[in-house]
Amino acid sequence: MSSTALDTAKKRMRFLLILSLAALLAIAGRLFWVQGINASTVADAAQADRQREEVIAPTRGSIVDRNGTLLAVSVDRYDLVIDQRDQRDQFRRAKRDGTNGSEFIGWDQAVKELAQILDQDPAELATSVQPQDGAKPKGYVVLAKGVTPEVKNEVMEVGIPRLSPLLRSERQYPQGVIAGPLLGFVRNSEDQTSVVGAEGLELSQEKHLKGTEGSRKIEVSADGVRIPVTEVEETPAVNGQDVMLTIDSDVNYVAQREAEKKQKQFNAQWVSVVVQEVKTGKILAIGDSAQLDPNDPGATDPEFRRSVSITRAFEPGSTGKAAIFAAAIDQGAVTPKTELRVPNKYTVTKETINDSLPHDTFDMTAAGVFARSYNTGTVMVGNKLTKKQRYDYMRKFGLGSPIYLGLNGASAGQLAKPENWDRRQQYTTMFGQGYSQTVLHTASIFQTLANGGERIAPSLIEGYKNDDGSVTEPDPSKTSRVVKKETAKEMLKIMEGVVESGTGTKMKIPGYRVGGKTGTGQAASDKGYDGYSYSFAGVAPLDDPQYVVVATMYRPQGSWKNFSVADTFTEVMSHVLNTYNVPPSSTKSEAYDVFVGKEQKKPW
Template structure:
C-alpha cells in the first residue's frame, strides 16, 4: 500500500527555507539602504558626478608702453578615450591624429592600445583651428577641451629676463617665475553628472566656480631699445668670438631699466632646446672683476676725502711695486706727470694706486660698499647676485693695490651700471627697477613705488668725476670710440683678466664700457660687457662701439636732444 508523505511537513520546510532566504535578502537590504546607504551613495556619486577644471587666463607681461612681450592665447587640449576606439580602428585613428598633430604615430598608437583607460592626453595646447579640423573627422573617442597656451611674440626678445612657463602653465624661470602667483590667477571648476558613456544627464545638478584671471605685469623695458641692445651685443659677441655678453640701458633719474640684453639670448618659443646656461639672466647672475670701470669709485673716494683734487699732480711710472708684486700700468709709457683727471682719462693703474695710497684701505672699502658692492642691486630678479667684496682687513699686500683698479672684487653687469647711474645722478643712487607696475582685480593699473634714493657722494664729487669721465671719451682718453656726434658723452673703459673655473685661474679677459649721456645733463646710462672675446680684448676697442650703437639708438628713441654746450677743458698732463 503506497504511503504518501505529509504535505504539511513539506510546506513547512519550504516556508522555513524561503523565510531564511528572504531574511538574508532583508538583512542585505537593511545594510544597503540603511547602514551603508551613505557609502554607496557616495560611490555612485563618484561615478556619476564629474569635476572639470576651468583654467584661468594667465596675465600678460608688457613693456613700458603696453606692448605685449608675453601673452596668453586660446588653445585646445586634444585627448582620446581608448575604450571607445575599437581594435580595428586604432591604426586609422592613430594615422590621422599623427598627421594632423605633426607627431610620430607610434606614441599615439601606444596610448590607443590602453583599452582599459578612459582618458589619454594627445596634445596639451594646439591651435583651435587645428582642433576643429581634427574634430571634423568625427573619430569615436577623440575629443577636445578648452585650454590656453603661452606665447612670446618677440621670440628671443628679453628672453632670459621674461623667462618661461612649463607645460602645466606654471612659471619656471625669469619674471614668469617671480610673478607666477600674480600672473596665474586661480582656476575655476565645473561639476556635472554624467552617464556610463560620459554623456551629461539632463536636469541634473551643475555647479560652476568661475576662474579668476591673472593680472598683467608692466615692465620698465622699452621694446624698441631692448631690440637694439640685443642686436648690438649679439653681433659683437659673434664678431669677437666672445663666450657671452650683456648690455644694459638705465634711466639716470629713476633707476628704471630700459633694456637688459644678453647674448646668446633665449628663444622662448623653443626654450626646451636650449642649454641650461643660456636660460639665466647673465646681467644679474654672472659675476666678474670689473677692471678699470671700477676706477670711478676710487676717484670718488679720493675726491670725497679731500686728499686729492682733479688738478692734483702725480709722477706716474709704467710700473709700481706692491708688496711682493710688480704691477704694470694699463699701457707702457715713460714716466710722466699726470693730473688726477689725466689718470682717470688715460686709465692709469699706477696713478690710481698712487691716489689710493692717500686715502687708505678702509675708506676705499667703505666707498665700494656705499656704491652697492657686496650687496644685491635690489630688483628682485631671479638669481640676482651680490658679487664679492672682501673685508678690507683681509686684503693682501698686492690686493690693496689691485682692488683700486677693479681686480680682486667681483660684480654683476647691473651693479656696474648702477655705479654710473649714481655718478650721473649727482651722487644719488636709485635702486634699479624692472617692474613699472601691475593691474589689479578691477583692471586698474597700480604703479610700483619709486626706487629707494640714497646719497652716496656729494654733488660736487659726482660732477668732478663726470668731468673726468668725459675726458676719457676725448681723443686723449681710452674711450674715444664711444664718442657720439653732437652729444657730450662721459664713460669709462674696462679690461680685466677673467677668472675661469675651466682653467682654475685667470685666463681670458672681460671687456667693458659704461657711460652716460648727455654728459652735462645725464639722462641715460648704457653698459656693454663681453666675456672672453677671442678677437681683441680691450674694452675701448670692442665694448665701446656697442655702447655707441645702443646709446645712439636710445637717445633718438627717447627724443633726447643734445644740450648744445661744450665741455670744459680738462688738463691731462703737467704743463698743459
C-alpha cells in the first residue's frame, strides 16, 4: 500500500467518523430536546391523542304530585337503526334456545323474528331492513323508535349484523292525561339525544329539571379500545331536580272527569274546575274538559294544549259581585243588613239595569241581593263607592294582572282604568260584565275572602327535590291584605245565604256548611254577546274554610234552563273534603235574611 492510498483511507475513515459523530450528536440532541426540554409538550400531545372525553348526560328531573305520585319521568329508550350496506345473505349468530353453539340464519327468518318482537308487519319491516328492488343500500335506516330496553335486548338476540341500538332519553307521563295541560310536554333537543321542555311546567321549570352535564375522560388505544389501567377523570353529572307540585292527582282526576262530563252534557266549548287551598293559596287541582295526554300532545286541539283556566279570560258575570260587595262592606258603605228596595229595572244616569228574570219589587237586605244575585240591587250597593274605589279593590283582588303559576300563556284578563269606563261599563263592572278574568282569578278572589281577607298568590310548585334528597323551597307566595278580617267574615255569611236560600241551593253538600256565588255571564264574540258562561265559586266548610272550588262552563249549547255546574261543584268539593278528612261542620248556619221582615219565601 502506497502512502497516498493510506492517506485517502485515513481521510475517509476520518470523514466517516465525523459523519457518524455528527449523526450521533444530532440524535443525542434530538433526544435531549424530546426528553429534556420539550418533554411535557410531547407527553401532552400523546395524552391528548389517547384521551377521549365523554359527556355524561344528566337525568331530567321528574315531576311529582304532592303525594309523590310520578306525573312525568325520564326513561331510557332505544332507537333501532340498521346499516343496510355490506350485508351478506346469511349470518351467523348464537343459538337463541339457550344451548351453546351458533347457527346460520337467512334474512327471511331474521325479519320474521324481528317483526314478531317489534310487533310490526313483516312485509313492511322487510322493506326497511333490506334495500328494495336493487335500490342503493342505505347506511342509516330507523327500524323502530323509542323501544324499551327489554325489546332492544330481544332484538339484539336476533343477531342481525349492523343493527345497533341508540340510547336516548324519553319523557313519559305514567298517569296519562292527569294534569296534562299543566305538565305540558317536551320536544327533542337539537341534537336529538335528549328532550327539552316545550310547553307548560316542562318549559317553565326547564332550568330546574335539566340538571348539569358531567364528563368522563378516558384513554383509548390506537384501535379505539379503552386502556383499562389508565386513570379516569370523571366529573359526575348532576341530575335535574324533581319538581314537586301542589297538585293532588286523585283530586285532579275527579276535577278533570267532572269537567269532561259537564262539557259533554251541554256540549260546552270548555269546562274548567279549579281547586285551591284556602290557607296556603296552593292549587290542589286544575281540571279541564279537554284532555291532553303529554305522551301524545298532537292528539289534542292546539287551543286546549294549555289549561283554559289560566289562558281564557271571559266576563265572569255574577261571581264578580263578590269583589264589589266585599269592597262596599270593607268601606263601610253597606252592611249585610242594609235595607234596599230592589225593583226589576233600575235606571241610573240614563242607563237601565235589568235583572235576568222579571220579578216584583222587593224590600231586601244587601245580603239578600247577593243571595238572589239581583243586578239592580248590586248597582245600588256598588254605587255607594266611587269608580276609583271599586277599581282599586278589583286590582287588589288580583284582577287585571296575570297569575303566574309557572304556566306560560297566563292571561291577565282585561280591566280598563276607571277613567276609561264608559257610562254603562261603570255599572256593568259591578256585576261581572265589562271586564274579563280567568277561572283562576275567580278562585283567587274567593280564596282571599275565605282566608280572612288575606290574598295568597296561587302557587303550583311545592318545592324542588335535589339529587341528594334535600328539598329546596320555592320563593314564598306573596301575601297581601285585601279586605279587613271582619269584612271577610261577613262575606262568608252572605255567601252562605246564596247556598241556603239564594241562587245556589243545589250546591249544598250534606254535613258541611258551604258558601259561594253563582255566576252567569254573557260571553262576547265578534258578533256581540252570543253565549253564556256559567260558574260557581264555593268555599267549604264555612266554620273553618279549607278549600275553594270554582267550576266554570263556557258557552254551553242547548236549553239554558238546565244549565248548571252544581253537580260539578258538589262532586269535586265533597271528594276533596272526604279525601282530606275535613270534619263536618258542627255549627249552625249564619246566613242573613234575604228579605226585610218575617216572610222569607218570596217568588223569584
